[in-house]
Amino acid sequence: MGRLWLSALGADRPGIVAAVSGVLADLGCNLEDSTMTNLQGHFAVLLVVSAPDGVTAGALEDALDPVAGLFELVVAVRPLDDAPPRENRWDHETSHGRSPCTVRTGRGSSAP
Numbered sequence: 001m002g003r004l005w006l007s008a009l010g011a012d013r014p015g016i017v018a019a020v021s022g023v024l025a026d027l028g029c030n031l032e033d034s035t036m037t038n039l040q041g042h043f044a045v046l047l048v049v050s051a052p053d054g055v056t057a058g059a060l061e062d063a064l065d066p067v068a069g070l071f072e073l074v075v076a077v078r079p080l081d082d083a084p085p086r087e088n089r090w091d092h093e094t095s096h097g098r099s100p101c102t103v104r105t106g107r108g109s110s111a112p
Contacts, residue, residue: 001050003032003080004057008064010073012043019067020045027063028052048080 008020017036024031024047033048051060061077068075 001030001052002055004029004049004051004060004077005080006045006047006049006060006064006075006077008043008045008068008073008075010043010071012038012041013071016043016067016071016073017045019071020047020064023060023063023067024049027055027060029055029060 006020008016010016021031029052030050031047032050034045036043036045038044049060057077057079061075064075064077067073
């Protein structure tokens with residue numbers, strides 16, 4: 001079994017989770033981890049999926065095309081590297097002198 005990550009973004013509508021999970025079940029995939037959120041009416045989901053041999057990232061993305069079209073989702077599926085996550089992926093000391101981020105606090109203003 002291979003592991004894949006899947007992301008889907010679009011306007012929040014009833015049935016998205018059922019449709020995506022239905023495709024996963026039809027292909028024999030297992031949902032290992034998930035996070036979902038609603039951002040001001042827009043739905044975002046990130047999934048980690050184990051897939052049977054032969055179910056590639058491209059095959060899963062193709063199988064999700066009808067769901068993506070029906071719900072107007074942007075879907076991406078990629079292989080998941082089995083390497084453990086590195087600690088502290090954003091280290092200010094290695095940011096090459098750049099500020100890690102700029103936060104927009106209002107029209108035309110920013111805070112480092």
